[in-house]
Amino acid sequence: MSKLRITLPLLAALTLLGGCTATRVTPLKTAADQMCIEENPKVQVSDFVPVLQEGFARHGIQTQLYSKIPRADCPYVVTYTARRSWDMAPYLSTAEITILGPRRQTLAKASYHLRGKGGLSLMKWQGTKSKIDPVIDELLANAQLSSTIAQQADSTHEPRKSLDERVHDLQQQKLGYEDYQRAYRQLLLEHQSAQ
Structure with missing residues (x-):
């Protein structure tokens, strides 16, 4: 009985600390090696776009940021959302990246979400790069790229x-x-x- 009393609180604490991140990725299959990122002024995560651009560049895709995208100049467009939560300091809790094709159809999509806003996990305060880089890698790892x-x-x-x-x-x-x-x-x- 005493082992059971010790084990239950330990299991509850481990559950709260781990297993808090959920990602869902529909990987990109084929696209151009140059894309435009549609700026989202509602996103308050200051380093999200630089992390996005670095991640795409790591996979051979050059990006340009536009507040209004000229359709003829940008057949492939990346859109994004990102939200912060607060627990003694702000931290990234939710993000979504979508790649659109020439007809603005969805070609690929990835999302990152901290379940329960991260709970008691210390990992919720990790930087944007450590959270989003693995998502970008899964999104773009096997993409076949060509010039437009x-x-x-x-x-x-x-x-x-x-x-x-x-x-x-x-x-x-x-x-x-x-x-x-x-x-x-x-x-x-x-x-x-x-x-």
């Missing part, structure tokens, strides 16, 4: 090519079927929006 045609055309500053010329240039690239189809659809969208 629009960004290549913008970087060369050449006169605007016709649709036929751009399709011909696309065919010269050695893209896989899915990457080619995605780039071709993006060309058609850009051509329609330019008219």
Whole structure:
């Protein structure tokens, strides 16, 4: 009986201290190696965007931050939310990262959540980087990346090519079927929006 009295409080304390983090990730499969991050002014976690940008760069994806994203310039967009809780000091308790494709469809999504706002766990005061880096790694680890045609055309500053010329240039690239189809659809969208 005395062992049971000691064991129950110990188990209750261990339950409160550990197992507080929940993550859910739908990984990115294919995308461009350049994306735009849509700035979220409601997020009060000051280092969230730098951690996000460093994490994406670690996986070969360069990012730019925009308050208003020019659609033609940014076929792939990253959106985010992050919230803090307070227990003697503010700490990150919830975050969500979403990657949108050319038609603004969801390509990948990841969320981080401290159950019960972290309870008595000391890990709840860890920095943003230590909490979000593993989530970003799981989100992007196996992504197949390719350059986008629009960004290549913008970087060369050449006169605007016709649709036929751009399709011909696309065919010269050695893209896989899915990457080619995605780039071709993006060309058609850009051509329609330019008219």
